[in-house]
Amino acid sequence: MSRHETGAAAPEARPAEERTPPGEATSRTPDGAPGTRPGTALDGAPGAKPGTALDDGPGTRPGTALDDGPGTALDGGQGDELGGAPESGAAPPPSSVRQVARLLASEAGLTFRRPRNLAMLGVLAVVPVLVGVAVRLASGDTGGSIIGEIAGNGLMLTFAAFAVMTPIVLPLTVAVVAGDAVAGEAAQGTLRYLLVAPVGRARLLALKYANVVLFCLAACAVVALSALAVGLALFPAGPVTLLSGTTVPASAALLRIGIVVLYAAAGMAALGAVALAVSTLTEAPIGAVAASVVLVVVSQVLSAIPQLAAVRPYLLTTWWTAFDGALRAPVDVDRMGQGLLAFAAYVLVFGSIAWARFTSKDVTA
Numbered sequence: 597m598s599r600h601e602t603g604a605a606a607p608e609a610r611p612a613e614e615r616t617p618p619g620e621a622t623s624r625t626p627d628g629a630p631g632t633r634p635g636t637a638l639d640g641a642p643g644a645k646p647g648t649a650l651d652d653g654p655g656t657r658p659g660t661a662l663d664d665g666p667g668t669a670l671d672g673g674q675g676d677e678l679g680g681a682p683e684s685g686a687a688p689p690p691s692s693v694r695q696v697a698r699l700l701a702s703e704a705g706l707t708f709r710r711p712r713n714l715a716m717l718g719v720l721a722v723v724p725v726l727v728g729v730a731v732r733l734a735s736g737d738t739g740g741s742i743i744g745e746i747a748g749n750g751l752m753l754t755f756a757a758f759a760v761m762t763p764i765v766l767p768l769t770v771a772v773v774a775g776d777a778v779a780g781e782a783a784q785g786t787l788r789y790l791l792v793a794p795v796g797r798a799r800l801l802a803l804k805y806a807n808v809v810l811f812c813l814a815a816c817a818v819v820a821l822s823a824l825a826v827g828l829a830l831f832p833a834g835p836v837t838l839l840s841g842t843t844v845p846a847s848a849a850l851l852r853i854g855i856v857v858l859y860a861a862a863g864m865a866a867l868g869a870v871a872l873a874v875s876t877l878t879e880a881p882i883g884a885v886a887a888s889v890v891l892v893v894v895s896q897v898l899s900a901i902p903q904l905a906a907v908r909p910y911l912l913t914t915w916w917t918a919f920d921g922a923l924r925a926p927v928d929v930d931r932m933g934q935g936l937l938a939f940a941a942y943v944l945v946f947g948s949i950a951w952a953r954f955t956s957k958d959v960t961a
Contacts, residue, residue, distance in 0.1 A: 696803065700806055700807065703804065704810055707810075707811055708811075713773060717769075717814070719765075720761070720766070720769060720822070722822075724753060724754075724823035727746075727760055728826040728830050729826075729830070731756075731831075732831070746831060747831060748831070748832070749831065749832065749833060749835075750824075750826075751824070753823045754820050755856065756823075757822070757823040758819065758820075759920075761819060762917060762919075766819070766864055767864065767867055770864045770867050771867065771889050773808060773868075774875065774888070775872075775875050775887075776885065778801075778875040778876050779876075779884045780875075800954075801872075801950060801954045805950075808871075809865045811868075812861045812864040816861040819860075820853060820857045824853070833846060836848075838923045838925050839920065839924055840924040853922075855919075855927070859919045862936060866940075866943055867888065867892065869943040870946045871888035873947070873950040876949075892912075895911045895912055895914075909934075912942055916935075918931050918934075
């Protein structure tokens with residue numbers, strides 16, 4: 597059949613994408629071509645600004661997303677999410693060290709602002725005063741002990757104060773603070789909120805223990821400063837005669853007092869590790885404190901039994917009084933070193949117990 601017989605053929609159908617409404621451009625062409633708006637040139641076309649995206653409207657920044665939608669720039673400019681580049685004004689994440697320091701400062705602030713803890717530090721400051729006044733009022737028949745040396749030199753009151761307070765007063769104070777570290781938070785219902793902080797459980801436990809160590813240092817420093825003030829006020833000061841019979845100048849005696857403070861703080865920190873481990877096992881802070889104090893009393897009783905002399909080196913309380921090695925010339929480094937090793941062993945063992953319990957504990961309060 598011929599074309600003339602069938603009539604005029606229907607016009608050939610155009611693809612849908614080529615049909616455009618009347619009055620609109622038929623295609624996107626380089627800037628300056630008929631039917632296009634200025635500013636819609638393809639990247640690299642004549643008259644186009646380098647880096648402009650397709651369908652750029654006037655005033656659009658180079659590197660904006662296609663068709664003004666959120667996303668990535670065609671040329672990989674600022675804001676490109678594909679490249680993962682941060683925006684120019686984004687603040688860097690806070691330093692991990694800064695976070696830890698801030699949390700430790702918060703813990704220490706809470707500890708040293710609590711009236712109970714301040715009262716205990718006050719008691720620690722009063723005991724050397726009582727010892728000094730008692731020695732001042734007593735007759736001169738105190739013998740050649742540390743207490744007897746106080747009347748001849750006020751610096752010796754510091755050593756006497758630690759000898760009196762190390763067996764029970766200092767341990768009781770540290771046990772109250774360390775035993776309350778975790779159990780107290782659980783009892784108040786604030787432990788689970790504390791875990792929301794941007795630190796892991798292990799790091800939070802380390803912060804708790806660091807706070808206990810700071811309190812131990814503060815407690816021993818309070819004892820030393822109070823004893824020094826009272827000793828210098830009530831008794832003469834000068835060269836100190838040590839337990840070994842050697843006389844050292846006052847400056848050397850002050851250095852030995854510093855050694856005693858650090859050694860006593862290390863011993864109390866070992867007890868703090870024990871109390872902290874007990875604190876992770878219960879939600880009753882009184883129970884944790886009582887268990888720690890009972891452990892101290894039982895250890896001292898066992899040390900006093902001659903038949904149990906074999907267990908003395910393994911008891912924590914055995915090494916607390918080894919600070920008297922600083923009152924000898926030369927300093928008894930061997931005995932004090934053994935004491936520090938014993939303290940470190942207690943911290944390692946009970947710190948591991950606290951870590952194992954706290955990191956796996958189901959916190960519901």
